[in-house]
Amino acid sequence: MIRNLAWLQHAACAGMDVRAFFSSGHHARAQVNEARRVCATCPVQTQCAAWAIETGERWGVWGGMSQKQLREKRRRFTSRAKTSTTAPSSRKRKRQPAKCGTRSGYQKHLREKTEICGPCRQANTDADNRLRRTGTTKASV
Ligand code: SF4
Ligand SMILES: [Zn+2]
Structure with a gap:
């Protein structure tokens, strides 16, 4: 997978304490919200979210999404990818033209x-x- 990570240079979170983005436990919610506030100002939020979804990031805040939102979004993303790539071909395979005389x-x-x-x-x-x-x-x- 070729990934252009040039967008990272513009990340609002660059150089920040990443703990807020990978928080868990007691203060998680507050920290996640703090992280998402940073994301909200980030010029590469879209790239960041897309990257996290495509690479299957499971932990932390990406592109303004909490890890829960991210997992939810990826679930939809992958199920859509599945229905758009595998389903038509398997449907095609099944549907053979019915021959006359049968x-x-x-x-x-x-x-x-x-x-x-x-x-x-x-x-x-x-x-x-x-x-x-x-x-x-x-x-x-
Ligand atoms: S969207 Fe958030 S996590 Fe992604 S690069 Fe920007 S600030 Fe960092
Ligand atoms: Zn017939």
Whole structure:
């Protein structure tokens, strides 16, 4: 992953005591708020937030977000990334065009409200008959 960290030069928190940004325990809330006040004035807040999300930072205040907000945001970010990259291909893989002369071809005609062709009608009838005879629509040879 190529990361340009040039934005860090402009960080409002540069040179600051980082404890406020990585606080935990008793005074955490006050310190987190203090850190976020610094972020609010930071010119690179957007880059900082994006960087923290993409690199999976779990701890501390980044881009004006508490670590809880950051985790929440990343959860949405990664689930969106997942749905946009993996889902379409797996959906595509599953959806094979139904061939005519099969029961799924017949169902496709029904779904798409197209005229049911002879082979599909026949296949459906055959499947129905098989179902009555054998309890399954699967063709047995
Ligand atoms: S947004 Fe906050 S944590 Fe990020 S660089 Fe700026 S001051 Fe630092
Ligand atoms: Zn057909």
